Amino acid sequence: MKANAGNGAASTGAAAVLCGVGGHVPGPVLTNADLTARFDTSDEWIVTRTGIRARHVVEPGTATSDLAVRAGAAALASAGDASVDLLLLATTTPDRPCPGTAPTVARGLGLGGVPALDVNAVCSGFVYGLAAAAGFVAAGLARRVLLIGADTFTTLLDPGDRDTATVFGDGAGAVVLRAGRAGEPGALLAFDLGSDGGLADLITVPAGGSRAPLTAGAPVPDDARFTMSGRAVYRHAVQRMTESSRAALDAAGWKPGDVDRFVGHQANLRILTTVADELGIGADRAYANVDRVGNTAAASIPLALADAAAAGTLRPGDRVLLTAFGGGATWGSCALVWPELPHAEPMTACPAP
Numbered sequence: 070m071k072a073n074a075g076n077g078a079a080s081t082g083a084a085a086v087l088c089g090v091g092g093h094v095p096g097p098v099l100t101n102a103d104l105t106a107r108f109d110t111s112d113e114w115i116v117t118r119t120g121i122r123a124r125h126v127v128e129p130g131t132a133t134s135d136l137a138v139r140a141g142a143a144a145l146a147s148a149g150d151a152s153v154d155l156l157l158l159a160t161t162t163p164d165r166p167c168p169g170t171a172p173t174v175a176r177g178l179g180l181g182g183v184p185a186l187d188v189n190a191v192c193s194g195f196v197y198g199l200a201a202a203a204g205f206v207a208a209g210l211a212r213r214v215l216l217i218g219a220d221t222f223t224t225l226l227d228p229g230d231r232d233t234a235t236v237f238g239d240g241a242g243a244v245v246l247r248a249g250r251a252g253e254p255g256a257l258l259a260f261d262l263g264s265d266g267g268l269a270d271l272i273t274v275p276a277g278g279s280r281a282p283l284t285a286g287a288p289v290p291d292d293a294r295f296t297m298s299g300r301a302v303y304r305h306a307v308q309r310m311t312e313s314s315r316a317a318l319d320a321a322g323w324k325p326g327d328v329d330r331f332v333g334h335q336a337n338l339r340i341l342t343t344v345a346d347e348l349g350i351g352a353d354r355a356y357a358n359v360d361r362v363g364n365t366a367a368a369s370i371p372l373a374l375a376d377a378a379a380a381g382t383l384r385p386g387d388r389v390l391l392t393a394f395g396g397g398a399t400w401g402s403c404a405l406v407w408p409e410l411p412h413a414e415p416m417t418a419c420p421a422p
């Protein structure tokens with residue numbers, strides 16, 4: 070699905086304009102050395118195959134909403150105005166299966182009774198959330214939106230699964246979007262979104278939903294843990310992120326050479342550089358912080374934006390292309406020109422215990 074969000078397809082014609090960004094990760098750090106003590110793996114294998122050197126992981130008792138509140142507060146501080154009239158939370162690891170976690174986050178942030186809902190598109194959730202925010206704004210249903218991507222995938226992992234333990238970390242990232250004009254910096258200019266339910270088994274927690282409910286009192290079955298067919302996901306991720314990026318570039322009227330910063334879902338450094346090269350953008354314009362945080366699912370793009378903005382790697386006026394692939398399968402891309410922000414801090418981390 071291609072869509073140009075800025076050219077009046079919507080009833081009010083208002084564009085969603087990014088005006089704040091922030092990120093937060095839990096304090097405890099899991100290094101490659103920690104993993105080599107637990108699994109038959111090596112720092113060399115992990116760095117060569119994934120680019121990851123460390124991830125932040127929650128301690129027992131810390132939930133997705135705890136990270137989301139911290140990231141949301143950082144984004145509101147960055148925007149310099151804490152008022153919002155909608156909260157969207159992109160997550161696949163809600164605090165509980167029911168209800169959604171967004172109202173808990175809204176309460177934690179003291180946002181009063183604003184509408185609040187979860188968006189579940191796994192690692193594409195943040196890009197889907199941007200599109201949802203753009204729709205609310207264009208329809209005149211919201212004027213300031215806090216969109217948070219937050220996940221604690223380490224709480225879903227099989228402790229004995231080397232493949233997923235190597236890759237995933239926990240975190241939250243957030244942006245504030247306000248109603249504005251399509252031509253101004255920060256406006257979400259164009260989207261491409263898609264899905265293929267035929268690939269649902271590639272990234273999944275098979276049990277625990279309505280298809281295979283968990284029974285009270287029974288032992289938790291092995292298939293209540295997260296599984297990923299890494300090699301197949303890798304192949305689909307490269308293909309879909311490349312195609313979706315091209316569609317978003319077309320919708321924005323940009324050529325690959327126009328892109329100053331390519332901020333892809335931080336799943337694997339090789340995927341990021343391969344997609345950037347295939348697009349003709351060039352790996353040198355691909356931003357990566359996957360080395361420090363691993364794959365944080367819906368949090369990964371906003372965490373990367375927060376870090377890149379704070380480091381001055383993202384500068385006002387930069388043409389930015391975002392793209393993601395995740396479970397479902399889902400994928401999505403978005404083009405925007407980076408705005409001047411009142412304030413931008415690198416992701417914060419809880420102090421280590």
Ligand code: UT7
Nearest residue numbers: 110114118192231232235299300302303306336337394395
């Ligand atoms: O967030 C949603 C999107 N997710 C992604 O995009 C993740 C996509 N997938 C990946 O990033 C990669 O597939 C992984 C990092 C998960 C795995 O890397 P790979 O290069 O695809 O490895 P592989 O699964 O094809 O395995 C290659 C070899 C195998 O050994 P043999 O059969 O060739 O002897 C594995 O057993 O590497 C072995 N291997 C490992 N060795 C050491 C797999 N994982 C590890 C490990 N340490 N952690």
